[in-house]
Amino acid sequence: MINIIKMEIYNFRRLWFCKLILLFPALFSGIYTINEMSSFSKMANLGYPFPLANGFYFFTYIVSNHKFAVPFILICAVLSAFYIGSDFMNRTITRQIAVGHSRLKLLSAKILVYFTAIAIMILSAFLTSSIIGISAYGIGESFSIGEVAYIIRYLLLAIVLYIGTCSLFVFMTFTIQDIAKSLVCSVGAFLFLYFATDVLHVVTKINIFGFLPIWFVSDITNKNMTGSEIAVSATSALCSIILLVSVTYFVNRKRELK
DSSP: OHHHHHHHHHHHHHOHHHHHHTTHHHHHHHHHHHHHHHHHHHHHHTTOOOOOSTTHHHHHHHHTSHHHHHHHHHHHHHHHHHHHHHHHHTTHHHHHHHTTOOHHHHHHHHHHHHHHHHHHHHHHHHHHHHHHHHHHHOOOSOOOHHHHHHHHHHHHHHHHHHHHHHHHHHHHHHHHOOHHHHHHHHHHHHHHHHHSHHHHHHHHSSOSGGGSGGGGTTGGGOTTOOHHHHHHHHHHHHHHHHHHHHHHHHHHSSOOOO
16 A cells, blocks of 8 residues: 555656646735735724734635635646546556556545645645745744644644545546546536525525535634534534545446546
8 A cells, every 4th residue: 555655646746737736825825915915904003803923814814715715626626637637548547457456545545645735735825824924024922822722723624624625526536537527527516516506595595515614614713613613614524525535436446447
């Protein structure tokens, strides 16, 4: 299994487009943070609460905003289509199975590398916005243990929620087995859920978009989240990951590969 993971890391690194995609969240986070600085400063001048601690306020503000969340998830859809889809197009997976690797191990390795890439992108966005915040406003007061715990909790929940949402793209890419078709279907499905939520809510009385873990991302900025609220957010993401990964495996375990 370790050798398969190493092989997947190598395959990821040799795809220059995937490495380029990893830079987009940090770039977008930096641009968005700089654009929003003027409004943050105005809020501070008007006497609104404006807690600054190593710039993490900017990160929580951005990630809780759909202006960041939606483009980030679309970037993850593109990454899934090119990283996983390219192995089907190049028949890499077919050759790996032919030499004796199991589909379960290949699926697990690819998912692990993909999820790790998502975590890296989130952390890079956090570091970018933090550095910009420190440069503009200074470090501020020293952290308390509570603030450190809040930052760690926030990052972990954000990573899990985004991974839970992006598990949908893993299922679609493994099922479709084509870069272009996977990209169109993944992006299209997410945008449909996002933009059609209000209409579907009126018709069905059900918040369709609320089934995605990303729905909870604005809640995790609350420092006073209760244990039950944290559990609900984490459970929604973990259930999505387990369900979609399991369905992906069972749908494709005996399916003929392209």
